[in-house]
Amino acid sequence: MAKKEIKMIERTYNVPLRKEFQKVPRWQKSQKAVKALRQFLSKHMKSDNVKIGKSINEEMWKHGIKNPPHHVKVNVTKDDKGEVKAELFGMKKKEDKKGKKVKIEKVEKKVEVKEEATETKEAEAPKEEVKTE
Numbered sequence: 001m002a003k004k005e006i007k008m009i010e011r012t013y014n015v016p017l018r019k020e021f022q023k024v025p026r027w028q029k030s031q032k033a034v035k036a037l038r039q040f041l042s043k044h045m046k047s048d049n050v051k052i053g054k055s056i057n058e059e060m061w062k063h064g065i066k067n068p069p070h071h072v073k074v075n076v077t078k079d080d081k082g083e084v085k086a087e088l089f090g091m092k093k094k095e096d097k098k099g100k101k102v103k104i105e106k107v108e109k110k111v112e113v114k115e116e117a118t119e120t121k122e123a124e125a126p127k128e129e130v131k132t133e
Contacts, residue, residue, distance in 0.1 A: 009078040012089060015040050018070040026066045033060055033068040037086075041074075047082045055088035 020036035021029040034052070037060070041050045060068050073089035 007080045009045070011045075011076050012073065013040070013044065013076060014071055014073045016071055017068060021068055028065070030061055030065045030068040037072065037074075041076060041084055041086055045076060045078050045084045047078060047084045049082055050084045051086065053085065053087040053091070055091045056086055059088055 015037055017033045017036050021032045024032045034057070037052065037056070038050050042048050056072065056074060059072060062069075074086050075089050075091070076084060076086045078084045
């Protein structure tokens with residue numbers, strides 16, 4: 001038997017949402033933005049089966065129903081079955097050993113703190129001695 005190759009398509013989009021959610025009243029803007037995101041992804045990835053990740057949903061609703069973001073940068077993957085999964089750009093997928101559970105973590109840049117700076121602050125501040133009788 002021949003082994004089947006899994007074909008995955010990965011793309012990054014900056015999805016414009018403002019033009020769509022301006023067409024509806026204030027109290028429906030975030031709902032319309034989510035619908036517009038699904039419509040954009042189904043059009044560009046050519047699939048009707050679109051799954052939006054938790055991180056994108058939280059980003060869309062961060063400022064409430066009346067004020068969604070104007071643009072959203074998204075990483076999109078499409079598998080060979082036609083299922084499209086979208087995650088917020090900059091979020092990293094983390095798989096368990098079994099490969100079943102997938103955790104998503106935000107990618108952060110680590111800032112190194114110089115030891116010299118902390119030593120000079122300690123040297124400047126005099127230490128108080130406590131006398132016990």
